[in-house]
Amino acid sequence: NASEVVVSKEELDAELAKEEAALREAAAARAVADEAAARSAAEEAQQLLEQQVEENRANQAAEYEAMQGKLDAQRQSKKQQLxxxxxxxxxxxxxxxxxxxxxxAQVEEQD
Structure with missing residues (x-):
């Protein structure tokens, strides 16, 4: 059939190479995006952890202050009782x- 368009092996190979290159580029772009997302998630997790640590530190400080106040009041009360x-x-x-x-004096008066 003379009307069929013949595609050479070289053209097929070139087309295939272009598609493979496009797929590799897309995969590389996805990998970069995934890495950026993972880095962002790790940074966010680190910030949350630091925030929790700071909140815990503040809570412990407040508890310590409250306990110190209570002890001071007890000590003051004890001092007052004494x-x-x-x-x-x-x-x-x-x-x-x-x-x-x-x-x-009464005994001396009687004497």
Whole structure:
């Protein structure tokens, strides 16, 4: 059949080579895009991790401050209780000395 168009082996090979080159370029572009996406995801994950670490650090600092405040309040309360007990003890001692002094004075008066 003389009307059929004949394509030479060289033309076929050249066309095939062009298509393969286009596929390789597309695959390379996809690989670059995938790498960029992976890098971006890794950076985002790193930022989230750093943010969590910072939040945890802030929470621990707040908990420490709260605990310190609580301990300070307990210490202050304990000091106040001790001061009150000491004051009462001294008042009793003073009252006992005054009572003793009165008793001595009364005994001396009787003599």
């Amino acid at each position: 001061a009150d007990r000491l004051r009462v003890k001294r008042e009793r001692q003073q009252a006992a000395r005054q009572t003793q002094a009165l008793s001595v």
